[in-house]
Amino acid sequence: MDEFWDWLSGTELAFQIGATWWFPLLESLHVVALAVVVGSIFFVDLRLLGVMGMRYPVRVFTRELPPWAWGGFGVAFITGLGMFITRPAAYAANPAFLIKMGLLVVAAANVFVLHRLMLDASAEDSRGAKLTGLISLLVWIGIIVAGRWTGHIN
16 A cells, blocks of 8 residues: 555645645634534434434434535545545554544444434334434544544654
């Protein structure tokens, strides 16, 4: 992979992002997009945990908030990729970055489980739904923490 990382970091796009105002712009947009993603997901998680929104069925949250979460995720993915290409070998070897990527996989699996649970309306206040919400909440907190640490670990 070293050859690929060297090639990627040597592209003109990687240079322009890393050597100009583009990197801080992408980083700022990444943070805003993450706030949209996590904010949307936290509403669903808190409803699953029975902390808020108990007047509404979970389906209201799982119908209204995913477009926001997916939109934010798309922006976060593109901006994250832009930052990644500036130093791909360093990121690929960074333990905090690897933890963040691993937690994103766990978050995706948890979303899959949640949507399988929500096929059955009677499951929305079940222990499984609560566990799914708790796991999601903790995983996204972990993603945020690992993301912040990524820039501080060499």
